[in-house]
Amino acid sequence: MSSMKESMMVMLGRDPVRAKKDELPEDVKQLHAKKRNDKERIEAIKIELAHKAQHKIPEKLRRKRWAVLLFVNLLFLVSYYLDIQLLEGALTASRFVGFHMADVNSALQVMLAFKHVVLNLTIGTITVLVAWWLLGGRTFCSWACPYHLLAEWAEMLHLKLIAKGWATDQTFDRKSRTWLWLVFAILAIVTGYTVFETISPTGILSRALIYGPGLAMIWVALLLLIEIFYSRRAWCRYACPIGLTYGFVGVTSPFVVHYKLDKCFHEAECRKVCLVPHVLDTVIKGRAKGMRIDIGADCTRCGRCIDACPTGALTFKYKGLGKLL
């Protein structure tokens, strides 16, 4: 499917392709044209914005997501300390009520480095792969990864500092992550060591939480400092191979953020809060290629765009199950 290929290419770092005017469906073309001089719409936006100025963004989904993320990570800790064997191990690999689970990226590193896969690892990897496919792929990032949470807090600080002019936001080429993913895969094969695990903030933080923090926290702190002062969400946006691995998992996932062109006022509130704004290219006026669009694979399904959208143009959707939320 062309939209799937497009979503993959954008995830790997290419800029989104704009559709030519004559390629667009008739109804989309009409809507795009109508929106250009629609006094009513502009009036509505003004009212909407005034309303929003009164009520701060509630960020309901974000709070829920943080609760889920903390719950997942604390479950490891609680299970260990109470010795209830509910969720043993760490995020890299674990056993949930006895069933093997293995983080897809960590398992991949081990498989490439060790060049031998035992049955338990296969079972664990496939279980997790299927689970995150059902849940949306990069959903792992925003709903489970402990570094994501710290990075979100760092981002809040970063934005405050930016407003005061004390920080800068330097961007990197989004293809960096694809290259890093490839290099780390090759390094695992060639050196025979799980090279990426040495610096994986996800693994480091998960272990720090469960087994106690150590020296590796210096590396995590360094990453956070870079994100606070130099480049917004740099690690997750431009570097982390785990994100890309789960991105691949989610290319065909039934769980997506869903966009409705007719409800969109093109205020770009969603793009301001998005970790991966390139997936929301479609919300820019005149860019949507259909009346209904599923947001691409690089989306972490964090739901911040849904929280931010004043007009309800963005929602979660579970394909085949009707719309959620």
Place this chain on the structure above:
Amino acid sequence: MSKTKKRLTPKEKKRRTFLRSIVMGAGVIGVSMLGVIPVIGRWFERLRPPGALQEDKFLSSCIKCGQCVQVCPVNAIKLAEIDEGFGIGVPYLDARAQACDFSCDGLQCVLACPTGALAHELNYPADTRMGFARVALPGKCLAINGEGFKGLARGPDYEGLLRYDDVDRWSPVKVADYPYDLELCDLCVRQCPIEIRIAQCAEKAPVEGKVERVAEQHGNECPPVHAIAIEVIDGISMPMVKEGCVGCGVCEMICPTEPPAIVIDSTLTLENQA
């Protein structure tokens, strides 16, 4: 300072972003590759849990999850810090602080390992080879000096645990709660899990048909050869490490001298010790 910063053309901007990305990518890979230094430099000669593959293979196959840490009843297993480079998050034992006394019977860490870094082929404690004991400081050894030992082997504040069958067969107790009174110190032999097992086997042998202990039903087989014994040579009592030593570290842990007279060498094999 002039306020007018030179405006960059889109082309220049792109170039800068590209260069910045190269630097960032090189930095990330560079930092991760620093992890090779402690490995190549052999900064740490770690005692690994039972069943651990050969060191290089062990580092590559371990997924750094710590499930082995969680199942160990005596909390003998620790995870390495980032100063061990590629060995980050990989389990090791500090025998002096807490050795592996096999009080789990079933090699729980091996069973817990999801990647086979602790090889699942291992069935019995006696089959493992984590390292090899060595009387490093014979001059310190109480037995060699003909001395006995009375009191707490490691003092009252020592946190380490061991299984003492006469106290509790099923849960390990603090070494600090178990005073000794020995005419000739033989702690390294007395507490050796392999030797304890051999003694139990000898007591019960020959076992035919049904066995009464769960551990035995799980295949906690009798060790085929001795691990350590006190031998009298020229009138001197010497702890002699034998072929059956598995390197569990209990002798190093229990040795009352400071530093311990007997230690585990994780690189020493029986062959090159001879």
